[in-house]
Amino acid sequence: MATRSRTPANDGDSNAAAGLLPAGLRDVLPPRAEWEAQASERLIASFTAQGYARVKPPLIEFEETLLAGSGQDLAGQMFRVMDPVSQRMMGLRTDITLQVARIAASRMKDAVRPLRLAYAGQVLRVRGTQLRPERQFAQVGVELIGADALAADVEVAVLAAEAVASLGVAGLSLDITQPLLAPAIIAAHGLDPKQAKAARRALDRKDAAELKAAGGAAAPTLLKLLALAGPAKTALEGLKKLKLPDAAAKIVGDLDKLVAEVSAAAPDLLVTLDPGEFRGFEYHTGIAFTLFARNVRGELGRGGRYVTPAGETATGFTLYLDSVMRALPPQAAPAMVYLPFGTPRSTAVKLRKDGHATWAALDQESTDMKKAAKAAGCSHWWDGKTVQPL
Amino acid sequence: MATRSRTPANDGDSNAAAGLLPAGLRDVLPPRAEWEAQASERLIASFTAQGYARVKPPLIEFEETLLAGSGQDLAGQMFRVMDPVSQRMMGLRTDITLQVARIAASRMKDAVRPLRLAYAGQVLRVRGTQLRPERQFAQVGVELIGADALAADVEVAVLAAEAVASLGVAGLSLDITQPLLAPAIIAAHGLDPKQAKAARRALDRKDAAELKAAGGAAAPTLLKLLALAGPAKTALEGLKKLKLPDAAAKIVGDLDKLVAEVSAAAPDLLVTLDPGEFRGFEYHTGIAFTLFARNVRGELGRGGRYVTPAGETATGFTLYLDSVMRALPPQAAPAMVYLPFGTPRSTAVKLRKDGHATWAALDQESTDMKKAAKAAGCSHWWDGKTVQPL
Numbered sequence: 001m002a003t004r005s006r007t008p009a010n011d012g013d014s015n016a017a018a019g020l021l022p023a024g025l026r027d028v029l030p031p032r033a034e035w036e037a038q039a040s041e042r043l044i045a046s047f048t049a050q051g052y053a054r055v056k057p058p059l060i061e062f063e064e065t066l067l068a069g070s071g072q073d074l075a076g077q078m079f080r081v082m083d084p085v086s087q088r089m090m091g092l093r094t095d096i097t098l099q100v101a102r103i104a105a106s107r108m109k110d111a112v113r114p115l116r117l118a119y120a121g122q123v124l125r126v127r128g129t130q131l132r133p134e135r136q137f138a139q140v141g142v143e144l145i146g147a148d149a150l151a152a153d154v155e156v157a158v159l160a161a162e163a164v165a166s167l168g169v170a171g172l173s174l175d176i177t178q179p180l181l182a183p184a185i186i187a188a189h190g191l192d193p194k195q196a197k198a199a200r201r202a203l204d205r206k207d208a209a210e211l212k213a214a215g216g217a218a219a220p221t222l223l224k225l226l227a228l229a230g231p232a233k234t235a236l237e238g239l240k241k242l243k244l245p246d247a248a249a250k251i252v253g254d255l256d257k258l259v260a261e262v263s264a265a266a267p268d269l270l271v272t273l274d275p276g277e278f279r280g281f282e283y284h285t286g287i288a289f290t291l292f293a294r295n296v297r298g299e300l301g302r303g304g305r306y307v308t309p310a311g312e313t314a315t316g317f318t319l320y321l322d323s324v325m326r327a328l329p330p331q332a333a334p335a336m337v338y339l340p341f342g343t344p345r346s347t348a349v350k351l352r353k354d355g356h357a358t359w360a361a362l363d364q365e366s367t368d369m370k371k372a373a374k375a376a377g378c379s380h381w382w383d384g385k386t387v388q389p390l
Numbered sequence: 391m392a393t394r395s396r397t398p399a400n401d402g403d404s405n406a407a408a409g410l411l412p413a414g415l416r417d418v419l420p421p422r423a424e425w426e427a428q429a430s431e432r433l434i435a436s437f438t439a440q441g442y443a444r445v446k447p448p449l450i451e452f453e454e455t456l457l458a459g460s461g462q463d464l465a466g467q468m469f470r471v472m473d474p475v476s477q478r479m480m481g482l483r484t485d486i487t488l489q490v491a492r493i494a495a496s497r498m499k500d501a502v503r504p505l506r507l508a509y510a511g512q513v514l515r516v517r518g519t520q521l522r523p524e525r526q527f528a529q530v531g532v533e534l535i536g537a538d539a540l541a542a543d544v545e546v547a548v549l550a551a552e553a554v555a556s557l558g559v560a561g562l563s564l565d566i567t568q569p570l571l572a573p574a575i576i577a578a579h580g581l582d583p584k585q586a587k588a589a590r591r592a593l594d595r596k597d598a599a600e601l602k603a604a605g606g607a608a609a610p611t612l613l614k615l616l617a618l619a620g621p622a623k624t625a626l627e628g629l630k631k632l633k634l635p636d637a638a639a640k641i642v643g644d645l646d647k648l649v650a651e652v653s654a655a656a657p658d659l660l661v662t663l664d665p666g667e668f669r670g671f672e673y674h675t676g677i678a679f680t681l682f683a684r685n686v687r688g689e690l691g692r693g694g695r696y697v698t699p700a701g702e703t704a705t706g707f708t709l710y711l712d713s714v715m716r717a718l719p720p721q722a723a724p725a726m727v728y729l730p731f732g733t734p735r736s737t738a739v740k741l742r743k744d745g746h747a748t749w750a751a752l753d754q755e756s757t758d759m760k761k762a763a764k765a766a767g768c769s770h771w772w773d774g775k776t777v778q779p780l
Contacts, residue, residue, distance in 0.1 A: 020496055021451055023475050027493050030443030030507075037444060037510075041431055049742050051726055051749030053420030053767075054427060058526050059449065059512055060469075061411055079450075081469045081482075084516060085413050092471075092482075103417050106410055112765040114752055117420075120427075122449055122512075126474060136448050151752045265735055336441055345655055352439050359441030362504055362541045375502040377443075 024128040024135030031333050032325075036138070039167055039328065040120045040321055043140045046163035050155070052118035052142045057099035059122065063091040069309040070283035071098045077125040092124045097318060098309070100143045105310035113146030113312075131298055134322060141301070143316035145308065150254055152315050153287045153305060154261045160291050160301055160317045161262075161269050169327040171294030173270035174262065176232060177304075178287050179278030181251045182225060188245030189218035204279045225276035232259040235273040258287055286315070293327035300324050338373030338381035338390075341365055347382065356380075356387065414518040414525030421723050422715075426528070429557055429718065430510045430711055433530045436553035440545070442508035442532045447489035449512065453481040459699040460673035461488045467515040482514045487708060488699070490533045495700035503536030503702075521688050524712060531691070533706035535698065540644055542705050543677045544651045546693055550681050550707045551652075551659050554690055559717045561684030563660035564652065566622060567694075568677050569668030571641045572615060578635030579608035594669045615666035622649040625663040648677055676705070683717035690714050728763030728771040728780075731755055737772065746770075746777065 021027065028036060044054060060081070067075050074094040083090045093099060096119050104115055120140040128135050142159065144152050161172050182203055186196050198214035199222060208226055215222045221242055228238040236259060239252045255273065263271055281288045281304065288304025301324070303317025334357060339348055341361040348358050365372045373381040373390055380387050411417065418426060434444060450471070457465055464484040473480045483489060486509050494505055510530040518525050532549065534542050551562050572593055576586050588604035589612060598616055605612050611632055618628040626649060629642045645663065653661055671678045671694065678694025691714070693707025724747060729738055731751040738748050755762045763771040763780055770777050 020455065020492070021448065022473050022478070022480055025448040025450060027448065027489075027497060028446035029493070029497060030445060033444040033446040034438065036446065037431070037434070041427070044427070048424065048724070049747050050738075051747060051766075054423040055420060056418035056423040056426065058411065058415040058417065059514060060415060060526065065410065079471045081471060083412050088412070090412055099417075102410070103419070107417060107419060112767070116749070124449060136450065147752045149752045151750075155750070155752070334438070348440075357439050357441060359506070360541075360545065362537045362539045362545070376441075377502070 022135070024133050026134070031331070034334070035328070035331055036321060036325055039324060040138060040140050042167060043163050043319060043324075044118055044120050046166055047118040047142050047159065050116070050159060052116040052144075054118050054120075055100060055103050056119065056121065057093070057096065057103060059124075060090045060092055061099070062086075063089040065102060066091045066093060066098065068098065068102075070306070071095070073283070074125070077127065079124055079126055094123055094125050095318075096121055096123060096139050096141065097143060097316065100316075101145070101308035101310065101312075101314065104143070104145045104312065104314075105308060109310075114152065115145040116142065117145070118142045132320075132322070138321035139318045140321055140324075141303070141316060141318035143314055145314040145316075146312050147315075148313045150257055150261075153254075153258055154265070156303055156315050156317055157258070157262050157287075157289055158265045160289070160303060160319065161266050164291065164293075164300055164319065164324060164327070165266075165268070167324065168329050169293050169300075169324070170268075170329075171270075172268070172300075173272060173292045173294070174266075175272045175274060175290045175292065176255065176259065176287065177274045177277040177281060177289065178251050178255055179281040179284050180286065181248055182222060182276050182278060184245060184247040184251060185221050185225070186218050188248065189216065189221075191216050191218055200278075203276050206276070222276065229274040229276065230272060232263075232271040232273040235275060239275060254287065285313075289317070291317075291319070296323065296327040298323045298326070300327060333377070333379070335379045336377065337387050338369075338376055338378035340369055340372075340382065340384075343382055343384075351382070351387070412525070414523050416524070421721070424724070425718070425721055426711060426715055429714060430528060430530050432557055433553050433709060433714075434508055434510055436556055437508040437532050437549065440506070440549060442506040442534075444508045444510075445490060445493050446509065446511065447483070447486065447493060449514075450480045450482055451489070452476075453479040455492060456481045456483060456488065458488065458492075460696070461485070463673070464515070467517065469514055469516055484513055484515050485708075486511055486513060486529050486531065487533060487706065490706075491535070491698035491700070491702075491704065494533070494535045494702065494704075495698060499700075504542065505535040506532065507535070508532045522710070522712070528711035529708045530711055530714075531693070531706060531708035533704055535704040535706075536702050537705075538703045540647055540651075543644075543648055543695060544655070546705050546707055547648070547652050547677075547679055548655045550679070550691055550693060550709065551656050554681065554683075554709065554714060554717070555656075555658070557714065558719050559683050559690075559714070560658075560719075561660075562658070562690075563662060563682045563684070565662045565664060565680045565682065566645065566649065566677065567664045567667040567671060567679070568641050568645055569671040569674050570676065571638055572612060572666050572668060574635060574637040574641060575611050575615070576608050578638065579606065579611075581606050581608055590668075593666050596666070612666065619664040619666065620662060622653075622661040622663040625665060629665060645677065675703075679707070681707075681709070686713065686717040688713045688716075690717060723767070723769070725769045726767065727777050728759075728766055728768035730759055730762075730772065730774075733772055733774075741772070741777070 077094045079092040124136050195216050202211035202214050228235040236256050284304040286305030290302045291300045301319035305315040336357045336359050339360040341364045467484045469482040515525050585606050592601035592604050618625040626646050674694040676695030680692045681690045691709035695705040726747045726749050729750040731754045
């Protein structure tokens, strides 16, 4: 065999450490790359089982299309390249939701509503964050476009939890919020723009003292929103006791129905409510949620109601495959049968037909057969007559 | 429902036509996006069944890494972006083979050889070609690293054909070449560098007259190489009758063994040989091949032996998923059961447990139930008691 390597060695944990790959970008190795791909496909299978049809938008498109509407939020995170064909700037997608909305508004504009679409793909960002240092990661999700019924909100929330649970993730919690609730209360109390802004900032920081000072007439109710964050049932009991303006009362009524239906559909799911939350949900126009797993860093996914750039109401969610992978129970390496040098092809074909994965030696073994099989990462070997465990 | 669309309409066939997407980039819609993903996963499953383990390199990495060795060939096709973290240039990959070789030489340098790796992913190119106008397309393939036995060449050639055939593609042909054969003949006849260059150019153009004029003492043999292109068995019979220098005779002997083994393993495969071919195989260092399907435009894939930038011998192949999709027999749209508005969740759950995909109405139908079901793209509907075909 020829010389192996001219590339610098590393600690085996990260290419970035050796300067081989840029920070936040990485090679996914066996068996993890296979687990990731299978998890992604199983999530999509959960979605297609409920009528969501897969679409695949491109990794790159015109910058201005990617920056439409809420896309603007990630403008600073977008890699840009010049298109020599059109002489226009293109961007590498930072998110897939807006691309799906674009498809719904263009090539699928005549498709019947509600339109159920699913996707799985890579996104790229210019810089990582402290919580997610990765600059490339996979998003897997659905969009349900053109349905304003509460049943749509229930469907996507339950689907997100069910799909992740079907991978074997236990201890899931769904943290629900409705970013229009606090603004509805602020608006009804006639706060002036400066006061309203201060109150929102205080809520955003979850700073009760500041909220008390800044909230004016809305302060007592807003303080209750802060205090009620927690298990959804208790939070809703508290919310229903408040004297709320009509718009806010309607929101609470919908949350109440949603929580009841979600809990009925997914009894193992811990449902919490953060009624004062709107940070990170700026572009949501209704019920929104974040999915977590007990003892797993970072959110597994998030979703909620929004309006597409074309003006359609929609809801949906995105799962972050890297976080979902962290939540998975340990997986066993796949079984594989070592075929000693000279094993006839017909044997290999037969074993594969019987469902075995095979690993064929291509040269005469210079060592003990079992040792060679183990070194190759096999779990079994063919002794000439039967498959033997190693 | 809100206003549908502010984006320009198009012919329904292509976003590019409407200026919505850059030329050569496209949205893949249902059901094709699902078929594509499933074809990709089934190809990978064929590879893992023979011990190839999936790796997933990033979409972007340092330019200089992507341009190592044969990567230079696609330098003009690479989109480049500045990395604000390292202040170094990064490139969007135009190919995956070299990334896999990099993994083999870095994080997997201590893994036992032969190393069998598989991959599936998107690549991007600055410009399309006439044969492949797409600027983003999927590559699915394997690399077999560190095995110089002829058995390795046989394994990858048969695997490429078997994997594609397992998707239902018929009429496959494997066009084999050995780009070192003609140079071995040229070298043995002592042509001077200028003559050798002229002879190679004539071979490259398959121009017999020019070859006769330029080939000097090697001309008669080289003309035979040109003339013998065709079914492998006949070509080999002709080659074996030639008086060849030792290096060339060794190559012919190996080709003979390879063709015999490939034909035995894949009797339905049409095997052809183009003994004078080396165009497009400049970086190959041994047996190479191209896979075609009858009546399908463009090659489905190509592969062959090469040396990694780290100096290891390797062979492998890449399948182009867009070409493979063109070769697939027509597929049926997936079955889906329409659930009229108000169908209990328990019914939906039960149907999905029984293997049905469901599509739930979220609002009271304003029209005939069957009509609504058809409009939604369903093949069946739930009449309250059983699943009925539409």
